[in-house]
Amino acid sequence: MDTQIPKGASARPEFKETVAKTTWQRWAQSDIWHSYKSSPVIIVSSLTFAVLVLGAIFSPLLSPYTPFDPSSLNLMNGFTKPMTANEFTGDYFLLGTDDQGRDVLSTILFGLRISLFVGVVAVLFAMTLGVVLGLLSGYVGGWIDGVIMRIADIQMTFPSIMVAMLLYGIGKGLIPPDLRDEMAIWVLIISIGLSEWVQFARTVRGATLVERQKEYVQAGHLIGLTRWSIMLRHILPNVTGPILVIATISLALAIIAEATLSFLGVGAPKTQPSLGTLINVGRQYILSGEWWILLFPSLTLLALALSVNLFGDWLRDVLNPKLR
Amino acid sequence: MLAFIIRRLAQALLVLMAVGFVSFAMFKFMGDPVENMLGQEATVADRAALEERLGLNDPIIVQYVRFFGRALSGDFGVSYRVGLPVGEVIMERLPATLELAFLSGVIAISLGFTLGVYTAIKRDGYIANFIMTTSLIGVSLPTFLIGVFLIWLFAVNLGWLPSFGRGDTRSFFGVDLAILTVDGLKSMILPAITLGLYQMTLIMRLVRSEMLEVLRTDYIRFARARGLSQKTINFGHAMKNTLVPVITVTGLQFGSIVAFAIITESVFQWPGVGLLFINAVNFVDIPVMSAYLLLVAVIFVTINLIVDLLYFTIDPRLSVSNN
Amino acid sequence: MSNSPLLQVSDLIVEFPTRSGVLRPVDRVGFDVRAGEIVGLVGESGAGKSMCGSAIIGLIDRPGRISGGEIRLNGERIDNLPEERLRHIRGKRIAMVFQDPLTSLNPLMTVGQQLIQTIRTHLPLSANDARARAIGLLEEVGIPAAAARIDAYPHQFSGGMRQRVVIALALAAEPELIIADEPTTALDVSVQAQIMALLKRLCRERGTAVILITHDMGVIAETTDRVAVLYAGRIAEIGPTRNVLSTPSHPYTVGLMASTPSTTGSLHTLSQIPGSMPNLRAIPKGCAFNARCGKAFSPCFQDIPVLEPVEGSEVACWLYDPAYQNTKETSGASE
Numbered sequence: 012m013d014t015q016i017p018k019g020a021s022a023r024p025e026f027k028e029t030v031a032k033t034t035w036q037r038w039a040q041s042d043i044w045h046s047y048k049s050s051p052v053i054i055v056s057s058l059t060f061a062v063l064v065l066g067a068i069f070s071p072l073l074s075p076y077t078p079f080d081p082s083s084l085n086l087m088n089g090f091t092k093p094m095t096a097n098e099f100t101g102d103y104f105l106l107g108t109d110d111q112g113r114d115v116l117s118t119i120l121f122g123l124r125i126s127l128f129v130g131v132v133a134v135l136f137a138m139t140l141g142v143v144l145g146l147l148s149g150y151v152g153g154w155i156d157g158v159i160m161r162i163a164d165i166q167m168t169f170p171s172i173m174v175a176m177l178l179y180g181i182g183k184g185l186i187p188p189d190l191r192d193e194m195a196i197w198v199l200i201i202s203i204g205l206s207e208w209v210q211f212a213r214t215v216r217g218a219t220l221v222e223r224q225k226e227y228v229q230a231g232h233l234i235g236l237t238r239w240s241i242m243l244r245h246i247l248p249n250v251t252g253p254i255l256v257i258a259t260i261s262l263a264l265a266i267i268a269e270a271t272l273s274f275l276g277v278g279a280p281k282t283q284p285s286l287g288t289l290i291n292v293g294r295q296y297i298l299s300g301e302w303w304i305l306l307f308p309s310l311t312l313l314a315l316a317l318s319v320n321l322f323g324d325w326l327r328d329v330l331n332p333k334l335r
Numbered sequence: 336m337l338a339f340i341i342r343r344l345a346q347a348l349l350v351l352m353a354v355g356f357v358s359f360a361m362f363k364f365m366g367d368p369v370e371n372m373l374g375q376e377a378t379v380a381d382r383a384a385l386e387e388r389l390g391l392n393d394p395i396i397v398q399y400v401r402f403f404g405r406a407l408s409g410d411f412g413v414s415y416r417v418g419l420p421v422g423e424v425i426m427e428r429l430p431a432t433l434e435l436a437f438l439s440g441v442i443a444i445s446l447g448f449t450l451g452v453y454t455a456i457k458r459d460g461y462i463a464n465f466i467m468t469t470s471l472i473g474v475s476l477p478t479f480l481i482g483v484f485l486i487w488l489f490a491v492n493l494g495w496l497p498s499f500g501r502g503d504t505r506s507f508f509g510v511d512l513a514i515l516t517v518d519g520l521k522s523m524i525l526p527a528i529t530l531g532l533y534q535m536t537l538i539m540r541l542v543r544s545e546m547l548e549v550l551r552t553d554y555i556r557f558a559r560a561r562g563l564s565q566k567t568i569n570f571g572h573a574m575k576n577t578l579v580p581v582i583t584v585t586g587l588q589f590g591s592i593v594a595f596a597i598i599t600e601s602v603f604q605w606p607g608v609g610l611l612f613i614n615a616v617n618f619v620d621i622p623v624m625s626a627y628l629l630l631v632a633v634i635f636v637t638i639n640l641i642v643d644l645l646y647f648t649i650d651p652r653l654s655v656s657n658n
Numbered sequence: 659m660s661n662s663p664l665l666q667v668s669d670l671i672v673e674f675p676t677r678s679g680v681l682r683p684v685d686r687v688g689f690d691v692r693a694g695e696i697v698g699l700v701g702e703s704g705a706g707k708s709m710c711g712s713a714i715i716g717l718i719d720r721p722g723r724i725s726g727g728e729i730r731l732n733g734e735r736i737d738n739l740p741e742e743r744l745r746h747i748r749g750k751r752i753a754m755v756f757q758d759p760l761t762s763l764n765p766l767m768t769v770g771q772q773l774i775q776t777i778r779t780h781l782p783l784s785a786n787d788a789r790a791r792a793i794g795l796l797e798e799v800g801i802p803a804a805a806a807r808i809d810a811y812p813h814q815f816s817g818g819m820r821q822r823v824v825i826a827l828a829l830a831a832e833p834e835l836i837i838a839d840e841p842t843t844a845l846d847v848s849v850q851a852q853i854m855a856l857l858k859r860l861c862r863e864r865g866t867a868v869i870l871i872t873h874d875m876g877v878i879a880e881t882t883d884r885v886a887v888l889y890a891g892r893i894a895e896i897g898p899t900r901n902v903l904s905t906p907s908h909p910y911t912v913g914l915m916a917s918t919p920s921t922t923g924s925l926h927t928l929s930q931i932p933g934s935m936p937n938l939r940a941i942p943k944g945c946a947f948n949a950r951c952g953k954a955f956s957p958c959f960q961d962i963p964v965l966e967p968v969e970g971s972e973v974a975c976w977l978y979d980p981a982y983q984n985t986k987e988t989s990g991a992s993e
Contacts, residue, residue: 164350168350168635168636169631170595172594173631180615180616181624184619184621275601276613290479297491298491312477553756554762554764556756557754557763557827559717560749560753561753562746562750562779565741567775567779576765650765
């Protein structure tokens, strides 16, 4: 409007403001928001997930007892029924106690923390590994691509949960026996992470192959951008949608994998029980009638797995209808 | 066609070699076979003699080839945990896993296919919608939870079926099978359902989406325009065309049934190779782990080959050379 | 009723409910087809011509539906028949030929199986008789060595040959009417004329009527007896083909003819109609063509014109309304 004002200085803040507004408006009017609002299942599952995550994060504050502090445990409290006071000590437990008198609600909150921690870190690890290898594979090509993709092919032949178990066994074998319990969580994370990277790598590689041909990448070469800056700053943003979808679905898989391994006794150690470990403990009392030790951790795991899965399914449909 | 089969065979061999190498590397670099065989009090001379005798001083490639040769003849060394030859232990347990996988595969394919076709044809029906929603929960459920739930319901509460173990077996050509006795069959029902449920849901959802895809094609439209009956169209045209993509996935799923058997066998204490493997992981029993890895690789590769060959019998576009 | 036309379509409306409102791909379309006659439906893609064909044979995909008008076959109403009775009309009395022969045939069945299945659905023949009939049909549509080729799969035929097979399938039960939806569009130019000639010859021999759906004015000129020009789901002009093509009355038909290369040898400069057909979501008030029409005047923006007889055809245009005759002459002179 006013030609006197130089283009640079004063025009920029205004410009930023309008962008911010339109981004917000675009979000409010977008199909994603519309689809979210109109799907009660997704609202419920995302809220469930949020509650579980908050419960895990604040478990030290929320837990009525400190289940893993031996000094606070009283064996007399063992096998207390839910919502009743213990007949010897008079202590009250909302969800009852297990064989050692630990409060089930508290163990669930702490177990949830471990399950989510392992799941999230494993997926982050798988994502980083997958994205880097996928970029390398797609952008550099040649024998690097060949080797990475052959490994991916062979790994894809086996179900990821079996790969994770095998890796866990190998990891356990490589670690000195006296450190095994301490390192168990990290071995678990690395095993699950290594078993989930292939999907990420394949998707990123595919997108990179497409983007590499485009003119802006060629132009980037001409103006002297380095390979890595082209890959990270120009190609990567184009695949965030699919990566997000895969990450959500992988998170559900990783949580289930962790629970399964821990349930089978080849995951989280007894000193740091995850939901899977708790369910394994509970299973031992299935015949003797102490159902609550099994039921509540199982329901928590179910809610967690289901909410992440439903959310991932929905995200996939919304962000990329072509991905089936 | 012959060229295709040869190419697939070569690929299969490559996969086996690669997995074999991993298996060999585990064997070679993890755990010390000499220490395992001689104990820690052995003298240096004893060790050297044994190393020479076992060929541990030969080049890696030679050792790898030798490992492969021994593996082919079923020799995987001795289990650290039970002290028996691994090949023997595995062969003794394999029938239990295979019969379980077979039964759950039959359940998964027959039910999954039927329900998939049903939900595709009755796309908007109440029952179909109910099945689809339930199946989503089924996919999200961890296998072991299903197993524990089934035990709780049918074994603990109703008392209809045993909660663990394999029950009685009967010898069939020297192989002990539980599927041949009533007691064994009863013991198999819960583990087989547990193992098959996830695969069933996957097959069902796949069949449904493929069938819906086929029902949208031009040739189905043309078939309807010719006045063919809905039954002929659904079962004569659409279902057959659904088979091709479904077979691949189903075949691969059958492979993962074997792998998922690890979990099911552990829940139901079913004495198969899966239970053996999980115990091996727990005790870091390297020979058993590496042998199991190779075994699963062989099963997977074989299934993949069979799936490829099945294509030819279903899709005429592949078997007749295009001219 | 013996003198009544084979097919009567009157005031046909097809609607599709969507999130943003109800769309009308076919809006009050009416025309007749007499026995043995070839009627063309011509228009741009999206004009509603294929949807008309689907409506007549009762194959509109959900959630679309016929929401108004009537379709009569030999005087009997067929637009409201239950699916099972409609099925006995499809293939037996009305058959259809689709655009793409590559995707019209089931790739996993031999052409023989598909033919025999269709024949036995409608005719009481034994398997052997049906097979003999199938071979006969393949010979008629010009498949060489039909007796041997009957057991071949679709992928073993070329595109043109496949469309011949599709025509054989359409003729399998001797229908009274064939709806041919762009039957040659997907084919090589070299075989298009052969397939059109074949379809025309077979239908003439059997007295089968044809509704030919196309966007190709050349095909219309060579093949059809009468033609209906569709625009945005409505008929703009309908009449004997020769009449409509030589003396087009509706400005849209005039524009369509001006943009078609002449086959008669007279050279003229090709022109194009400015703009494009309105989206179904945004059909303007009044005549749907008003935004692109050089002769549009006030009533065109108010009311939808109805078909009125003009020079042997029927035209839906306000220019020919007696009330506006003066306006027509002044604006007509400028062209």
